[in-house]
Amino acid sequence: MKLNPGKMVTAPIRFAIGMISQTALNVATAFVQIWANKGRSILTTLGIIIAVSSTITVVAFVGGFGKLMTDMVQGYGTQFMVVRPYQWSSSQRGGMKRVRLDITDIEAVRTECPSIRRITPFVFTHNGEISLGNEIAEDVPVRGVTEHYQTIRNFHADVGRFFGPVDVDAAAQVMVLGRSVTKRLGADESIVGEHVYLDGNRFLVIGLLEKKGGNMGEDQDLTVMIPYTAAIKAYPNLRESIPFLAEASSPEATHQAAGEITRVLRTRHGLQPGQRDDFRIDRQDQAVKRFESVRNIASGILAGIVSISLIVGGIGIMNVMLVSVTERTREIGLRKSIGGRRRDIMLQFLTEAVVLCIIGGTIGVALGYSMTFIASLHPQMIEIEVPLWAVAAALVSSAGAGVVFGIIPAFKASILHPIEALRHE
Amino acid sequence: MIASSTKPGDALIELVDLEKIYRVGTELVHALRGVSVSIRENEYVAIMGPSGSGKSTMMNILGCLDVPTAGKYMLRGRDVSTLSQSRLARIRGRQIGFVFQTFELLPRTTALKNVELPLMYAQVSRKKQRAMTALQRVGLEDRATHRPNQLSGGQKQRVAIARALAQTPDIILADEPTGNLDSKTGEEIMAIFDSLHSEGQTIIIVTHEEEIAARCRRVIRLHDGRIATDNIVSRPKPATQYATVTAQ
Numbered sequence: 268m269k270l271n272p273g274k275m276v277t278a279p280i281r282f283a284i285g286m287i288s289q290t291a292l293n294v295a296t297a298f299v300q301i302w303a304n305k306g307r308s309i310l311t312t313l314g315i316i317i318a319v320s321s322t323i324t325v326v327a328f329v330g331g332f333g334k335l336m337t338d339m340v341q342g343y344g345t346q347f348m349v350v351r352p353y354q355w356s357s358s359q360r361g362g363m364k365r366v367r368l369d370i371t372d373i374e375a376v377r378t379e380c381p382s383i384r385r386i387t388p389f390v391f392t393h394n395g396e397i398s399l400g401n402e403i404a405e406d407v408p409v410r411g412v413t414e415h416y417q418t419i420r421n422f423h424a425d426v427g428r429f430f431g432p433v434d435v436d437a438a439a440q441v442m443v444l445g446r447s448v449t450k451r452l453g454a455d456e457s458i459v460g461e462h463v464y465l466d467g468n469r470f471l472v473i474g475l476l477e478k479k480g481g482n483m484g485e486d487q488d489l490t491v492m493i494p495y496t497a498a499i500k501a502y503p504n505l506r507e508s509i510p511f512l513a514e515a516s517s518p519e520a521t522h523q524a525a526g527e528i529t530r531v532l533r534t535r536h537g538l539q540p541g542q543r544d545d546f547r548i549d550r551q552d553q554a555v556k557r558f559e560s561v562r563n564i565a566s567g568i569l570a571g572i573v574s575i576s577l578i579v580g581g582i583g584i585m586n587v588m589l590v591s592v593t594e595r596t597r598e599i600g601l602r603k604s605i606g607g608r609r610r611d612i613m614l615q616f617l618t619e620a621v622v623l624c625i626i627g628g629t630i631g632v633a634l635g636y637s638m639t640f641i642a643s644l645h646p647q648m649i650e651i652e653v654p655l656w657a658v659a660a661a662l663v664s665s666a667g668a669g670v671v672f673g674i675i676p677a678f679k680a681s682i683l684h685p686i687e688a689l690r691h692e
Numbered sequence: 693m694i695a696s697s698t699k700p701g702d703a704l705i706e707l708v709d710l711e712k713i714y715r716v717g718t719e720l721v722h723a724l725r726g727v728s729v730s731i732r733e734n735e736y737v738a739i740m741g742p743s744g745s746g747k748s749t750m751m752n753i754l755g756c757l758d759v760p761t762a763g764k765y766m767l768r769g770r771d772v773s774t775l776s777q778s779r780l781a782r783i784r785g786r787q788i789g790f791v792f793q794t795f796e797l798l799p800r801t802t803a804l805k806n807v808e809l810p811l812m813y814a815q816v817s818r819k820k821q822r823a824m825t826a827l828q829r830v831g832l833e834d835r836a837t838h839r840p841n842q843l844s845g846g847q848k849q850r851v852a853i854a855r856a857l858a859q860t861p862d863i864i865l866a867d868e869p870t871g872n873l874d875s876k877t878g879e880e881i882m883a884i885f886d887s888l889h890s891e892g893q894t895i896i897i898v899t900h901e902e903e904i905a906a907r908c909r910r911v912i913r914l915h916d917g918r919i920a921t922d923n924i925v926s927r928p929k930p931a932t933q934y935a936t937v938t939a940q
Contacts, residue, residue, distance in 0.1 A: 285815030292812055299800050601796040604757060605855065606785015606813035608778045685757045689796070 312627030314580025323635025411498020427474030600688025620673025789856025
């Protein structure tokens, strides 16, 4: 070997190429070794396979349900809140006889709360009986609202029309039907213009609500809507306790709006400081937050289970690598005698552990995909898909397990004395 | 680059008062008790001695697999007796070519890949080409893609010699290279060593077979950790004669 100044420049590049080709060779050696012990390798990686495949499946399910919930909650809009009369505890006296929330309260909120864009009373009964000729639909939720309800809750009529302010002011006996009610009555779109009876009161059907489908086991199309004024007339006992829906002017103003409502209602109800509210405000944005925190806790628990199963899988890997090191002591001795340094030996066995884990991880991902796919074949299954980040995380963490649990066997291999290793039987 | 620092005729290997003490359990074993030897380039040396004489210890130290307890080991003018593990590994990889009694080829790995192994650790370029050249020197270029279990014992040892040659080492260090072979195959292997020696290669063979030693140019006999005799063989036995002797 002679010094060649021209070649010196390329030394770092040659070093890099050497490193890459050594790694490639290590990986190749790892595959040869793993293939030579197929049965053992599969059994060893079983822990990792199970850990990864179950994670993938569960993540897909949690993600699917999470998306469903988020879509549902956000479909309602996060800007609106429901305000209803509420008695905090039975020991509190005074409120029982009082008109707890009436139309004047709602009117006050509408005029005195600048952060509120829309407001509608919400007179509700869940067991209305509707009849058309001989056909009767029972237990139909009836909503007495104003025209603003369409915008706040995104209910629109796609046949006929929704009622307008004139109908509301006049307490007109008009009704908009959900599609499931139409179906129960054995009618089709031609029902618009017909008269039906709601608990004995005659209503003119003026429109049909567009189909919304089911949501969390609740049929959203099983409902009818009438002007709240007509509802109060039909159900006089509901007059004293009218919940309402309020929509803030923007998502950011939701908190502000809730504060304004509280102030107005407390003043009107003459509540003293220290007395509890006699109403309750349910905010959608808080529901979203609550749901998200539940999902985060679930994810945390899941991560814990995953790491435990990865540790179990990793211990299996460590075990088989220790066996492998013992079996290949002479090979280690030989490698050292022909120039292999401690770090070369260490890298070789570490590579093998990592490759083993990545193979397990890959099989686990494939298995997880298959399970998710099979589950999605069920007709009533929600939409689920395996997120890419979960695949990446699964592979990275199994490779990580390979490094963590491969390091002890690899170190053990690297510190073997070449002479003793070569003498090993 | 180190070669240029040594003038022809200078010692390639210089052992000065080499001592090695092992601890076996509670007992101390004095394996080498002051060995001083000088070996020049292109020497063909046999190290002999009964078991326990220290010849294995001496080979391990010569091969940089072990370091002496006391004394100095100069390899090409450089003191290697105090080097770190990783420096020693580097020297083993670049300056020493081992040939073992039991071949020590990696199973499930082709002959060519086996020969490439030391080149990988030395991170040199054109590995395949160099490995192929080494296989050609032992006449096994047509077995390059065979795995050890597809090779005969003699062929395995030739692959091992090719592996030792791949890095063009200063010394070939062979430990009973014919010990696991029949006499005819052993003869083939010795013929390869002979020809390598004639091409200028320095070869050290550790053996207990007189016939093998008789083919070398110098025989060092150890006894109880000391050099008993160190003789130059004036008329080494020719190959054919060796073959007939062992065939009997």
